[in-house]
Amino acid sequence: MQEILYERELNERQLEVVQSVDGPILVLAGAGSGKTKSIIYRCAYLLKEKRVAPWNILVVTFTNKAARELQERLEKLLEFPTRSLWVGTFHSVCSRILRQESANLPFHSNFSIYDDDNQLSVLKKIYKEQNIDKAKVPMGRVQNGISRYKNRLMLPEDLQARKDELDDKEGYFSKFLKIYTLYQQQLLLNQALDFDDILLYTAKLLQTNEPVRAKYQKLFQYVMIDEYQDTNQAQFQIVYQIAREHHRVCVVGDDDQAIYSFRGASIRNILEFEKDYPGVRSIRLEQNYRSTTAILELANAIIKQNRMRHPKELWSELGQGEKPRLCSYKDENEEASRIAEEINILRAKGTSLNQIAVLYRTNAQSRVFEYALMQARIPYSIVGSLYFYQRKEIKDFLGYLAALSNSSDNEALLRIINEPPRGIGTTSVNHLISYAGKNRISLYQAMHSADEVPGLQTAARTKISAFSAKLESWRKLVHSVPVLDLVKTVLEELDLVALYNASKDPKELARAENLVEFVTSVSEFAERFTSENERAPLLADYLPFVALQTGLDQVRESMESVRLMTLHNCKGLEFDSVFIAGLEEELLPHRMSMGTREEIEEERRLFYVGVTRARKRLFISYAKFRRLYDSFYFTKPSLFIQELEPYLFAGEDIDPGIQAAPRRVPKIKHKIREDQKFWRIGQTVYHKEYGKGMILNVDGEGSDATLTISFAAGKLAKIKGSFLQTEPD
DNA sequence: CTCCAGATTATTTTT
DNA sequence: TAATCTGGAG
Numbered sequence: 134m135q136e137i138l139y140e141r142e143l144n145e146r147q148l149e150v151v152q153s154v155d156g157p158i159l160v161l162a163g164a165g166s167g168k169t170k171s172i173i174y175r176c177a178y179l180l181k182e183k184r185v186a187p188w189n190i191l192v193v194t195f196t197n198k199a200a201r202e203l204q205e206r207l208e209k210l211l212e213f214p215t216r217s218l219w220v221g222t223f224h225s226v227c228s229r230i231l232r233q234e235s236a237n238l239p240f241h242s243n244f245s246i247y248d249d250d251n252q253l254s255v256l257k258k259i260y261k262e263q264n265i266d267k268a269k270v271p272m273g274r275v276q277n278g279i280s281r282y283k284n285r286l287m288l289p290e291d292l293q294a295r296k297d298e299l300d301d302k303e304g305y306f307s308k309f310l311k312i313y314t315l316y317q318q319q320l321l322l323n324q325a326l327d328f329d330d331i332l333l334y335t336a337k338l339l340q341t342n343e344p345v346r347a348k349y350q351k352l353f354q355y356v357m358i359d360e361y362q363d364t365n366q367a368q369f370q371i372v373y374q375i376a377r378e379h380h381r382v383c384v385v386g387d388d389d390q391a392i393y394s395f396r397g398a399s400i401r402n403i404l405e406f407e408k409d410y411p412g413v414r415s416i417r418l419e420q421n422y423r424s425t426t427a428i429l430e431l432a433n434a435i436i437k438q439n440r441m442r443h444p445k446e447l448w449s450e451l452g453q454g455e456k457p458r459l460c461s462y463k464d465e466n467e468e469a470s471r472i473a474e475e476i477n478i479l480r481a482k483g484t485s486l487n488q489i490a491v492l493y494r495t496n497a498q499s500r501v502f503e504y505a506l507m508q509a510r511i512p513y514s515i516v517g518s519l520y521f522y523q524r525k526e527i528k529d530f531l532g533y534l535a536a537l538s539n540s541s542d543n544e545a546l547l548r549i550i551n552e553p554p555r556g557i558g559t560t561s562v563n564h565l566i567s568y569a570g571k572n573r574i575s576l577y578q579a580m581h582s583a584d585e586v587p588g589l590q591t592a593a594r595t596k597i598s599a600f601s602a603k604l605e606s607w608r609k610l611v612h613s614v615p616v617l618d619l620v621k622t623v624l625e626e627l628d629l630v631a632l633y634n635a636s637k638d639p640k641e642l643a644r645a646e647n648l649v650e651f652v653t654s655v656s657e658f659a660e661r662f663t664s665e666n667e668r669a670p671l672l673a674d675y676l677p678f679v680a681l682q683t684g685l686d687q688v689r690e691s692m693e694s695v696r697l698m699t700l701h702n703c704k705g706l707e708f709d710s711v712f713i714a715g716l717e718e719e720l721l722p723h724r725m726s727m728g729t730r731e732e733i734e735e736e737r738r739l740f741y742v743g744v745t746r747a748r749k750r751l752f753i754s755y756a757k758f759r760r761l762y763d764s765f766y767f768t769k770p771s772l773f774i775q776e777l778e779p780y781l782f783a784g785e786d787i788d789p790g791i792q793a794a795p796r797r798v799p800k801i802k803h804k805i806r807e808d809q810k811f812w813r814i815g816q817t818v819y820h821k822e823y824g825k826g827m828i829l830n831v832d833g834e835g836s837d838a839t840l841t842i843s844f845a846a847g848k849l850a851k852i853k854g855s856f857l858q859t860e861p862d
Numbered sequence: 863c864t865c866c867a868g869a870t871t872a873t874t875t876t877t
Numbered sequence: 878t879a880a881t882c883t884g885g886a887g
Contacts, residue, residue: 393876558864701874726875
């Protein structure tokens with residue numbers, strides 16, 4: 134067996150990370166400083182030199198893909214398989230624990246996992262039943278609130294106890310709490326957990342159940358957590374409960390890359406690590422092995438503007454390199470097509486498309502790039518959005534699988550009960566629902582005894598019984614037949630592919646194709662699973678996998694393509710050439726996140742994360758005019774650009790307006806506007822670029838109003854009031 | 863029960 | 878703008 138040359142492969146600090154295995158360690162790892170490598174070598178060191186059994190090691194990564202890559206690289210390094218190592222995301226590790234420990238929990242081991250859409254449809258039902266006005270109690274806010282409380286380990290009963298402490302003027306909180314309570318009941322009734330529940334129940338279980346905790350403390354002798362700056366309170370508790378006795382915990386993170394506070398992540402976890410685990414050894418990795426100096430200079434200058442951080446500077450030995458380019462364009466279409474042109478130039482020079490990424494703040498921005506790249510005949514793939522699994526036909530089919538696996542999952546059953554249409558309409562379904570409710574049985578059971586359900590038409594009764602029998606026949610296969618065969622059987626008997634193919638609508642035809650592709654994806658999963666576990670996967674192996682699958686996990690490496698993704702999704706990746714688009718006020722920083730200094734700093738970190746993805750070439754751009762939904766906006770270059778010294782960029786395309794921009798930047802909180810004006814139709818107004826115009830229509834008030842203007846120059850545009858003046862300059 | 867068309871409404875980031 | 882919802886006709 135080959136010896137591993139730790140000293141040769143690692144720098145001094147990295148070596149320290151690898152070899153300090155006995156106490157708590159905090160690794161503050163700058164972008165591109167080789168933290169993944171350190172984690173891999175640390176695993177190798179534990180397994181090979183310290184003879185630790187693989188199942189005694191827990192490594193938590195940020196994505197499933199990162200977990201897979203870590204495992205692959207480790208096996209290559211060690212030259213032996215390490216399958217029983219626990220590597221995965223918090224969600225996948227926890228769902229595994231919950232399935233194992235279901236005897237101690239209020240749900241079965243085959244619980245369903247509910248995504249956002251499922252969550253919303255449960256909420257919708259509650260709103261309807263309770264007659265709640267969604268204008269008064271916005272659903273999105275409730276959904277958010279539930280998530281926030283769960284991340285802080287608070288279930289409805291915990292809130293109930295503290296209700297009196299809160300002042301509840303509008304009665305909003307009482308309403309929220311009622312909804313939260315019903316929501317949680319509904320989920321339990323369906324034997325379903327949402328994403329946050331997976332963490333919450335694991336944390337609570339470890340906190341309150343001594344024997345279970347002892348079991349996992351003993352099992353996970355060594356714990357490593359990547360991206361620790363993005364862990365929330367629930368995740369903190371999980372780690373803490375496991376490691377609080379032995380303290381053999383190694384966390385890796387970078388406060389400058391914390392970008393998930395909206396998900397409850399708290400920088401506290403990294404800043405107070407030393408309080409939680411006394412005797413911590415802190416190690417800093419600052420040498421960057423990824424980017425040229427020119428890029429790092431920009432990155433350092435950006436992040437230096439943040440106040441709340443551990444001061445540090447990235448440096449590398451990769452040479453000065455090309456200065457980043459800053460370009461401004463007329464509008465978002467020109468921005469996209471010019472980026473496509475640049476990509477073609479890079480391609481002509483021989484750059485692999487896989488080494489090019491286009492980054493943006495919001496998912497909606499991807500559309501323009503898709504169009505421009507298509508026009509330029511450049512293949513691309515969107516990383517991160519779960520396009521495939523969000524398609525209706527795929528979700529429907531997954532609904533079948535969920536209903537077969539978990540007969541309590543009423544959500545899933547309702548989704549498919551009349552899909553494809555089989556003559557079981559709303560009226561019949563409502564009869565079933567009320568019968569199920571009265572008798573405290575699941576919808577599935579109600580269907581089974583359709584003969585006893587009052588109110589049903591004879592035709593409906595027959596159809597329900599037939600469908601119920603069909604489901605029952607598939608259910609018999611669930612535990613005995615490999616998932617791939619089950620999928621094929623169900624798909625064939627439903628005859629969905631033929632059904633969609635019969636249509637003339639190209640949309641429907643695409644659905645047929647997608648279903649075929651779905652089968653391919655299941656068979657890919659089955660193949661990998663079989664080689665890892667030496668048996669074919671059952672439905673119960675597949676469902677948790679798809680539910681926790683993220684868009685980040687499924688990029689087809691084989692295809693040469695430019696990667697499009699949001700700034701959030703680019704974390705942990707690197708590319709030779711990176712384009713960051715849309716550096717405009719209200720887009721980056723985003724208008725929803727510029728209220729407080731904290732929010733602005735997080736947006737700035739987002740920009741920083743994007744910049745530090747680039748190895749050799751970096752292009753930053755903004756549009757002077759942007760179209761959003763049905764209106765037009767004149768934009769201002771982002772604060773994050775204005776605050777930078779121009780020398781950091783290659784000069785060519787800089788808008789002269791920028792260089793003259795003031796260095797000390799405006800106060801953040803919404804500026805008091807002298808222009809809380811009153812607009813009226815027919816009024817004459819002036820615009821910086823378009824000149825004189827007349828208001829044709831007013832929507833809203835003051836500077837927030839959207840105005841339709843006819844300009845003297847002949848142009849018609851919808852413009853925000855804040856961009857207009859009542860007097861000429 | 864099903865289908866279609868017009869109305870409505872939501873627009874940050876994600877496991 | 879585009880995706881989803883609702884209501885009414887067949």
